[in-house]
Amino acid sequence: MLQDIESYLACPHCGRELALGGGTLRCPDGHSFDLAKQGYVSLLAGDAHTGTGDTADMVAARSDFLAAGHYRPIAEALAAAAAAVRPDGLVADLGAGTGYYLAHVLDALPARPGAALDISKFALRRAARAHPRIGAVVCDAWRPLPLRDASAGLMLNVFAPRNGSEIRRVLRPGGTLLLVSPTPRHLRELVGALGLLSVDEDKQRRIEEKLGPHLTPGVRQEVEFRMRLSAADVRTVVAMGPSAWHTNPARLDAALAGLADPVEVTASVTVAAYS
Template sequence: MSLLRCPLCAAPLERLERTYACPGGHSFDISREGYVHLLPPNQMHSRLPGDDKAMAAARSRFLSGGYYAHLLEALCALVLEHTGTAPAVLDSGCGEGYYTAGVYAALAAAGRTPRMAGVDISKCCLRWAARREKGVEFAVASAYRLPVADGVADLLVNCFSPLALDEFRRVLRPGGVFLYVVPAPDHLWELKQVLYERPYENPDEAVPYGGFDYLDVARSGRTVTVSQPHLTDLFQMTPYFWKTPKSGAARLAALDRLELRASFRIHVFRKQW
């Protein structure tokens, strides 16, 4: 049973061999890689929204190197803690699917039978994601208009992606859990020291959100040594790529490796009844 719904009429979608179809007669082709495009033209603000082909490839190469494996381990532990035997799980802003696939694998390894979907606005990212894990449904869509029915998700994961709280409240069932992954204050501090003359720490906030109970914040951090070309891949997948002076980018390109802190916070929320 699909977690996805039609973006045109909000009816449930059924996955067929090569398409998704709804009772209203709308159908959406499944790509060769296995994702479906559910972003209507009037929701596309550019010809190719989200991460482009080069950024998606850089993200896949870096994360596949295992540098953030400690974050995935901490995330999976929380997922297992807050789900039952057959959870419906949604990854909003799933990117190239590293965390999505890891969560799905952890649930399956624990004997659970998850239904899981990953949504991202980048078609380029979903080409990687759909190849990474065939057991997950992947859809091109906006986090602000998730193609998922009301109250269907037991757990929602959001890793460094847009915080679409109204939609998260809508798609989570009462009592459902929302895991929000953000960088810790010292995340990639050494990288920022190379890139900028005056680096600054990320904010460390515990913000309550309406409609959610704030349960906990889990910390995950490790020092990793990143060598080229993964160091360039890391730079390309961060927001720093777009706002770094040329001099900073040149300093980074001249390095063979860099030891840096990879530090994260996972905020845990429960939707109120």
């Protein structure tokens, strides 16, 4: 709930502290932000932002796919890595989506509050209900985050945009970023067959180049496993990710008809720590 993360929030206009009262967050300079009835709050500075959030259809697809447990090994690996860190302060998930991964991490970290940060209000409607200790906040990953300096002991970033300078500002001294990114083997059986977006072979190098000025890489592990997906599952995994913006429905239907049902698909990610 937002009460759990109130003391960590900062006004997106002036950077001062925010206090919750009567369903509104207010700062001493008079800026105010009303809580949505679904439990999240928008702390975007005005209507302008730099990205496009996931649509309601994309979020629904992701929620269905995750609820089916297909990516549960990723969530479990992330939760285990978080438990090993044993962070103080806030757990902030940048690009939290529906809150699925943050909820798993909070289960492994009793009493720690969690901030689900995302630009999609459709995702945050679900994140606000994903765990009793999650507070859901609409914000832009590429602008100053509405969190106080050195407020988070742990930050998560799972298949999401990453702003190295803001992550560094928000992390406490000694804090950790746990970053989950796909390897080039991720969903490889579907990429060519369905014409999906592929993962750059140099993705890990590019991540470290962008984060390098702000964070130091630490322990990294690969999590790879096989999924047995029905045709409906395959359609869902396409609909929930970035390929949803580029896929022609008719062509997808034709390509799906050429796949086995069910089909064996590789899930392959890296879970990397930075400090």
